[in-house]
Amino acid sequence: MGVDYTAYAVLGVKFSYEEFMKPFKRIEETRCCKHSEQKAKFCPECGKPMWKERDMSPDLYEIEEEFEKYGLEIVTDTDSYNVYVGMSTKKEAESYRDKGEAFKVVDDTDVLLRHLEARLFKKGLWSEEIASRFGLWAVMYCSY
Numbered sequence: 001m002g003v004d005y006t007a008y009a010v011l012g013v014k015f016s017y018e019e020f021m022k023p024f025k026r027i028e029e030t031r032c033c034k035h036s037e038q039k040a041k042f043c044p045e046c047g048k049p050m051w052k053e054r055d056m057s058p059d060l061y062e063i064e065e066e067f068e069k070y071g072l073e074i075v076t077d078t079d080s081y082n083v084y085v086g087m088s089t090k091k092e093a094e095s096y097r098d099k100g101e102a103f104k105v106v107d108d109t110d111v112l113l114r115h116l117e118a119r120l121f122k123k124g125l126w127s128e129e130i131a132s133r134f135g136l137w138a139v140m141y142c143s144y
């Protein structure tokens with residue numbers, strides 16, 4: 001046990017959690033008691049409301065399984081603020097100091113962008129055009 005770090009490279013689309021979950025929302029009307037149904041707001045026998053709304057929405061794990069069938073992965077960030085759908089590759093690390101692999105957790109992409117700018121400007125390798133290329137890239141290396 002402990003803290004595990006996993007880095008994903010996702011090739012796909014990003015949603016806010018609320019935005020993504022919207023179409024899966026399912027509210028069902030269910031009876032509040034076991035007495036026979038009447039055309040009344042409250043049960044004449046026990047006084048409980050006749051009907052109540054129940055959230056029958058699937059959780060993200062169920063949706064994940066559904067998407068898996070179509071070869072699509074769902075990745076969320078810490079605390080599920082965002083949902084990424086597509087194809088992904090991941091890398092796990094024991095800690096921030098894991099030297100086993102070239103791996104670093106980036107919390108703020110702006111910090112990384114400024115860092116790149118500072119580094120590359122000195123080499124004459126920085127311009128607005130180059131800055132606009134900043135994003136997630138997936139590279140496939142083929143050796144044959």
Ligand SMILES: [Zn+2]
Binds near residue numbers: 034
């Ligand atoms: Zn009742």
